[in-house]
Amino acid sequence: MSIVDLYDSGFKDRNKGHFSAIVRVAMSDGVITSEEKAFLDRLAKNLEISADEYEEILENPNKYPINPPYLHAHRLDRLYDLSRMVYADHVLGAKQREMLTRFAIALGFNPANVDYIVDKALKLLELNVNLDTFHYEMNHMNK
Numbered sequence: 001m002s003i004v005d006l007y008d009s010g011f012k013d014r015n016k017g018h019f020s021a022i023v024r025v026a027m028s029d030g031v032i033t034s035e036e037k038a039f040l041d042r043l044a045k046n047l048e049i050s051a052d053e054y055e056e057i058l059e060n061p062n063k064y065p066i067n068p069p070y071l072h073a074h075r076l077d078r079l080y081d082l083s084r085m086v087y088a089d090h091v092l093g094a095k096q097r098e099m100l101t102r103f104a105i106a107l108g109f110n111p112a113n114v115d116y117i118v119d120k121a122l123k124l125l126e127l128n129v130n131l132d133t134f135h136y137e138m139n140h141m142n143k
Contacts, residue, residue: 013064015047020057020064022082025102027061035095043085073135075107080134082107083121097122116141 022043026036044054057064069075082103086096097118104114104121120141124134 012048015049016053016057016064018078019044019047019049019054020061021106022103023057023061025106026099028102033095036099039086039099046085069107075109076135076138077131078107079104079109079117079121079138080131083125087122087125 019040023040026032026040032040040054040058043049049057069078083100086100086103100121101114101118104118105111109117117138120138121134124137129137
């Protein structure tokens with residue numbers, strides 16, 4: 001197996017893990033709404049999840065391990081990516097803040113200040129900031 005094959009395989013497995021974690025968050029209230037389903041459809045496409053993998057993960061989201069980020073910088077990376085997906089075309093409509101809050105908690109952000117974190121993330125996206133600016137602003141939001 002070549003290094004490219006190993007990278008591709010690891011990358012695909014991480015994407016499946018990320019997607020299954022997000023499916024778990026969407027299913028946490030027992031129902032996947034039409035807005036959440038539209039978001040999952042779009043996310044699957046972005047993460048290069050095949051139709052078969054998509055159905056398999058929806059049937060059993062616990063099949064793939066969660067790869068939680070343990071570094072704050074990695075949590076911010078994922079929050080940035082998820083925020084951009086949630087914000088991009090407002091597929092979730094009124095639920096976008098609620099869904100992003102659930103994602104942020106699942107990423108390991110403190111529930112006591114997660115609303116403030118989500119508000120800041122969405123405001124930064126309205127300003128169309130890049131990842132570096134997002135990191136800087138999120139790390140200095142209390143200063």
